[in-house]
Amino acid sequence: MATYTIFVNGSSKTVNADPDTPLLWVLRDELGLVGTKYGCGIAQCGACTVHLDGAAMRSCVLPISTISDQKVITIEGLDSENSHPLQEAWREHDVPQCGYCQAGQIMNAAALLKENKNPSDDAIDEAMRGNICRCATYPRIKKAIKTAADKL
Amino acid sequence: MTPSINKSRRNFIKVSAAAGGGMLIGINFLNCAPDKIPVEVMKAIPKEWFEFDSYIKIGETGLVTIFSANPEIGQNIKTSMPMIVAEELDVDWKDVVVEQAPLNTEWYTRQVAGGSQSIRQGWTTLRRAGALARKMLVDTAADQWQSESADCYVEKGIVKHKDGRELSYGELASQASQRETPDPESVPLKKSSDFSIIGKSKRNVDMEGILSGEPLFGLDYKREGMIYATAMRPPAFGQILKDYDDTETKKINGVLDVIKFGDKIAVLAENTWAAMKGKRVLKANYTQEGKAEDSEYHSKTLRDHLEKKSDEPLRVDGNVDKAFAEADEIFEKTYEAPFLPHACMEPMNFFAHVTDEKVDMVGPIQTPAWTQSRIANLLERDAEDITIQMTRMGGGFGRRLYGDFALEAAEISHLSKKPIKLVFSREDDMLAGTYRPASAYKFKVGIKNSEVTAYHLTEAFFNGSMFGQMHSNFPCGAIENYRVDSHNIPSNVTTGAWRAPYANFLAYAEQAFLDELATRLNKDAVALRLELFDKAKNNPVGEPHNYEVDKFVGVIKLAAEKSNWGNAPDGVYQGFSAYYSHNTYVAEVAEVVVKEKVPTIQKVICAVDCGIVINPKAALNQIEGGIIDGIGHALYGDFNFVAGQTQSTNYHQYRLIRMPESPEIEVHFVESKNDPTGLGEPTLPPAGGALANALAAATGERYYSQPFVKINDVLG
Numbered sequence: 115m116a117t118y119t120i121f122v123n124g125s126s127k128t129v130n131a132d133p134d135t136p137l138l139w140v141l142r143d144e145l146g147l148v149g150t151k152y153g154c155g156i157a158q159c160g161a162c163t164v165h166l167d168g169a170a171m172r173s174c175v176l177p178i179s180t181i182s183d184q185k186v187i188t189i190e191g192l193d194s195e196n197s198h199p200l201q202e203a204w205r206e207h208d209v210p211q212c213g214y215c216q217a218g219q220i221m222n223a224a225a226l227l228k229e230n231k232n233p234s235d236d237a238i239d240e241a242m243r244g245n246i247c248r249c250a251t252y253p254r255i256k257k258a259i260k261t262a263a264d265k266l
Numbered sequence: 267m268t269p270s271i272n273k274s275r276r277n278f279i280k281v282s283a284a285a286g287g288g289m290l291i292g293i294n295f296l297n298c299a300p301d302k303i304p305v306e307v308m309k310a311i312p313k314e315w316f317e318f319d320s321y322i323k324i325g326e327t328g329l330v331t332i333f334s335a336n337p338e339i340g341q342n343i344k345t346s347m348p349m350i351v352a353e354e355l356d357v358d359w360k361d362v363v364v365e366q367a368p369l370n371t372e373w374y375t376r377q378v379a380g381g382s383q384s385i386r387q388g389w390t391t392l393r394r395a396g397a398l399a400r401k402m403l404v405d406t407a408a409d410q411w412q413s414e415s416a417d418c419y420v421e422k423g424i425v426k427h428k429d430g431r432e433l434s435y436g437e438l439a440s441q442a443s444q445r446e447t448p449d450p451e452s453v454p455l456k457k458s459s460d461f462s463i464i465g466k467s468k469r470n471v472d473m474e475g476i477l478s479g480e481p482l483f484g485l486d487y488k489r490e491g492m493i494y495a496t497a498m499r500p501p502a503f504g505q506i507l508k509d510y511d512d513t514e515t516k517k518i519n520g521v522l523d524v525i526k527f528g529d530k531i532a533v534l535a536e537n538t539w540a541a542m543k544g545k546r547v548l549k550a551n552y553t554q555e556g557k558a559e560d561s562e563y564h565s566k567t568l569r570d571h572l573e574k575k576s577d578e579p580l581r582v583d584g585n586v587d588k589a590f591a592e593a594d595e596i597f598e599k600t601y602e603a604p605f606l607p608h609a610c611m612e613p614m615n616f617f618a619h620v621t622d623e624k625v626d627m628v629g630p631i632q633t634p635a636w637t638q639s640r641i642a643n644l645l646e647r648d649a650e651d652i653t654i655q656m657t658r659m660g661g662g663f664g665r666r667l668y669g670d671f672a673l674e675a676a677e678i679s680h681l682s683k684k685p686i687k688l689v690f691s692r693e694d695d696m697l698a699g700t701y702r703p704a705s706a707y708k709f710k711v712g713i714k715n716s717e718v719t720a721y722h723l724t725e726a727f728f729n730g731s732m733f734g735q736m737h738s739n740f741p742c743g744a745i746e747n748y749r750v751d752s753h754n755i756p757s758n759v760t761t762g763a764w765r766a767p768y769a770n771f772l773a774y775a776e777q778a779f780l781d782e783l784a785t786r787l788n789k790d791a792v793a794l795r796l797e798l799f800d801k802a803k804n805n806p807v808g809e810p811h812n813y814e815v816d817k818f819v820g821v822i823k824l825a826a827e828k829s830n831w832g833n834a835p836d837g838v839y840q841g842f843s844a845y846y847s848h849n850t851y852v853a854e855v856a857e858v859v860v861k862e863k864v865p866t867i868q869k870v871i872c873a874v875d876c877g878i879v880i881n882p883k884a885a886l887n888q889i890e891g892g893i894i895d896g897i898g899h900a901l902y903g904d905f906n907f908v909a910g911q912t913q914s915t916n917y918h919q920y921r922l923i924r925m926p927e928s929p930e931i932e933v934h935f936v937e938s939k940n941d942p943t944g945l946g947e948p949t950l951p952p953a954g955g956a957l958a959n960a961l962a963a964a965t966g967e968r969y970y971s972q973p974f975v976k977i978n979d980v981l982g
């Protein structure tokens with residue numbers, strides 16, 4: 115066990131954890147931030163996507179010992195009013211089915227829109243390839259990303 | 267809705283959970299920190315709730331809580347079912363808060379998510395629940411006014427007298443809830459032309475929680491003092507536990523205990539990671555007791571059975587053998603599909619706290635009542651001691667019909683005497699499935715004078731055979747000599763229902779076969795079907811068949827029209843498929859283009875007859891999902907066993923369809939005033955066939971086995 119101080123959603127948090135504990139489980143079990151989901155644990159599904167200094171990362175494969183002072187943003191901290199253009203677009207298109215993958219989808223899409231304000235269909239496909247939606251809400255996710263991009 | 271209303275609605279939901287009381291006790295883990303609630307919203311929160319029936323309670327402010335009794339697995343019934351209640355209750359949807367009801371077999375019938383039956387079977391009950399409460403409110407107002415109910419009407423939760431007097435549901439609730447419940451049969455229901463909520467899209471009631479990462483799912487559930495558990499199960503079917511060594515496990519930081527139960531070993535820990543890590547270093551030895559089955563054995567066994575007739579055919583019209591002997595030509599094809607895991611995004615999990623007094627269970631489950639009785643048996647407890655709260659489910663697809671994970675959780679809590687949450691890793695989830703059984707179908711037809719005179723379907727299936735009236739599906743009734751044989755072959759692989767059971771592959775095989783048969787007969791694929799339907803309508807053969815010709819033809823013609831069937835632009839290849847399952851009629855046209863020599867599916871046009879559409883946008887979501895799911899598994903669903911052990915352990919070895927491979931979906935509903943049927947499953951079965959038929963049109967190649975793309979083609 116070691117003590118780590120990490121910066122999550124704008125505040126610093128101190129946790130005790132084994133160095134190899136993935137950020138995912140620190141967020142979920144220690145910090146009660148359960149919006150970030152576990153799907154595979156091996157960076158194959160995207161359910162656990164968070165932002166690390168603004169980049170989309172799979173938190174299931176990020177040991178807590180490697181985070182240091184990088185800024186972590188989770189779905190809970192994406193927008194203080196839950197009114198990020200993507201969240202608004204998600205409401206408009208009524209995207210979720212079961213909803214389990216959606217936080218990861220939104221976090222991944224948010225990183226895409228930061229890089230590319232007007233992504234083409236192919237660019238969206240490419241960026242979102244790593245996020246599985248078992249309910250297959252892909253057509254809506256894509257539409258919602260475009261709607262959000264239009265508003266940026 | 268404007269964002270500001272969104273926010274206040276979100277807060278309403280939170281507050282209502284926080285306000286608790288009565289049926290709400292215990293469900294307030296829905297993250298309802300009271301300090302987040304703005305004061306102005308508090309005013310609308312009732313001080314008191316008045317219960318009308320098990321579905322409705324109304325507060326003195328007029329806020330209405332509607333309980334959603336059935337489990338939510340993403341089919342959106344938590345929104346659609348309360349919409350039906352709200353319609354007959356005549357309230358404004360924005361004044362409705364929806365709560366998930368716990369299991370209560372006295373209050374609710376069929377608290378199950380399965381078979382696409384929630385809406386169909388709930389329809390009348392839910393309408394009555396709304397209409398009864400409405401009547402009690404109207405009668406109360408009429409009494410207060412010393413008038414007749416017939417002189418009153420309701421607008422958005424306000425009872426109005428024709429002379430202009432008004433009383434709101436909030437003002438009436440206390441008195442109205444005391445009234446004797448009228449005879450349900452005596453309460454009239456609305457005409458469908460008067461619907462104002464049903465048929466209008468309403469957003470998912472859990473949207474805010476999903477968008478903000480609130481703890482909605484079983485895996486998110488936490489209880490004071492709870493610890494985490496993982497379980498190691500025999501790695502292969504047919505094996506039993508011999509011995510184990512937990513020395514390394516116990517050295518892991520955070521591991522609290524290791525407990526054997528049956529052939530399984532539970533690792534208890536302070537957090538999920540320690541429980542997973544502890545299991546990873548656990549050493550166990552197993553002995554092979556049962557048969558070590560592998561995929562080659564499965565395939566050979568299925569195919570061997572297809573060569574035999576079953577002792578008891580499921581249906582016989584005329585005499586296929588005689589017709590085959592007299593035929594000009596015999597046309598025969600065989601189709602095969604593997605076992606499939608459900609691969610729900612949220613792995614199996616369950617919370618259990620077993621004490622001497624009670625058994626407290628919380629988690630994602632499609633069959634709470636059945637699970638309750640099985641836990642009662644397992645722990646030798648009264649069913650009344652066992653409470654089950656249902657969380658939102660991160661997908662089900664049939665997997666969460668089987669409460670094995672809940673039973674395991676109950677047993678671990680019982681043995682450890684602790685509140686525990688059992689968590690499956692993705693690997694556990696893939697290795698301890700209740701898989702869609704592998705199956706194979708042989709279709710054999712006799713052709714004479716270019717007409718189909720005989721049709722013989724043989725099914726080979728592990729741990730099951732087609733049920734109900736499936737053997738009397740199309741083209742039964744249209745062919746003089748018709749026979750269905752079925753072989754139910756035992757396997758020690760645990761199997762179960764998988765989205766659209768049986769139909770999910772039978773439809774594929776049948777629709778791919780009919781397409782090839784049409785080509786063989788030099789007929790258009792749609793024209794051949796219509797010809798057969800004509801016979802089934804005007805001159806049906808044998809006992810009644812299991813479909814309504816007019817509805818079936820209705821979706822086929824609609825899909826053909828909307829897809830411009832037969833007149834696709836150059837370079838676009840179409841494939842047709844139509845299937846009836848779960849009381850819903852569906853026809854689909856897939857469109858394939860060839861990009862740089864690679865055939866790619868770009869669009870599916872779909873026609874659906876599901877009766878009245880409750881919540882159109884949500885219905886479309888189900889349809890889109892079902893079709894893409896069907897296409898994804900036809901393309902990629904590869905899952906193999908070697909010596910009883912599954913070869914895919916995680917998503918890197920089990921390919922699911924992803925965004926780049928997903929086609930655009932265009933949906934057309936048949937306008938209908940008929941009672942609604944389900945949508946969670948029926949658009950999946952025809953999808954693979956539509957794709958296969960379009961691929962055949964594009965490339966000439968026919969696919970007789972699923973998946974079309976093997977995992978080794980991808981992994982090398």
Ligand code: FES
Nearest residue numbers: 153154157160174
């Ligand atoms: S849980 Fe991290 S990518 Fe799947």
Ligand code: FES
Nearest residue numbers: 212213247248249
């Ligand atoms: S909405 Fe269910 S996994 Fe994406």
